[in-house]
Amino acid sequence: MINELQKAQDLMNDGQYMPAVTILQNINGLSPKAENYRLLFMANCWYKLGEYQWATDISDNLLQKDEHNELASQMKYLSCCELKDFDNALEEIVRFLSFNEADIYKVTLEELLTDIKNGFINEQAIVSKIKELALKNNCLK
Incomplete structure (x- = not known):
């Protein structure tokens, strides 16, 4: 399973986001830490593919599990900005930085x-x- 995460990361690094998503969607049974990476990678892929609502939703899901994940918070912030949802973007940065x-x-x-x-x-x-x-x-x- 960790090998699949590495394979997905390699694809992401090569700009091959959709093949990375396909791998990431089929990984199950990860440790909590590895699952956080999987979700972060998925959010990043959807962001790079211009699917900002999906990136926002996945980032939000990750933040519910790990409220201290600054990368997930920033992914949500940036995705909200791309959606022109500036109120939620600012709300996210304020939420995160209020306790981190x-x-x-x-x-x-x-x-x-x-x-x-x-x-x-x-x-x-x-x-x-x-x-x-x-x-x-x-x-x-």
């Missing part, structure tokens, strides 16, 4: 601060929350 430290999200926070500075985000409650999270994660310049 930012690692890969630091770049996203910096981008959101730039969007605030450029006037693209101006709803005061959202601006305040983003600035609070940026300060908490040492992202204020």
Whole structure:
């Protein structure tokens, strides 16, 4: 089963997302950690294939099992952005960073601060929350 995960990852690395999905959909009986990887790989494949709702749903499923999975949270955030569902995208980043430290999200926070500075985000409650999270994660310049 782990060999199947590796095979799927190799296909993903080669940009062959649909064959990777086929393998990932047929893997059963994994340990919880390996199952998290399977779901993360599936979400990534669907994202790369432009199936953003599926990527969102799978990421959400993974986050219900592992609320500290920053990659799954960011996949959900990015998928919501692609769906132009900016409220849910911001809700996800706020949800995740309210009880986790930012690692890969630091770049996203910096981008959101730039969007605030450029006037693209101006709803005061959202601006305040983003600035609070940026300060908490040492992202204020």
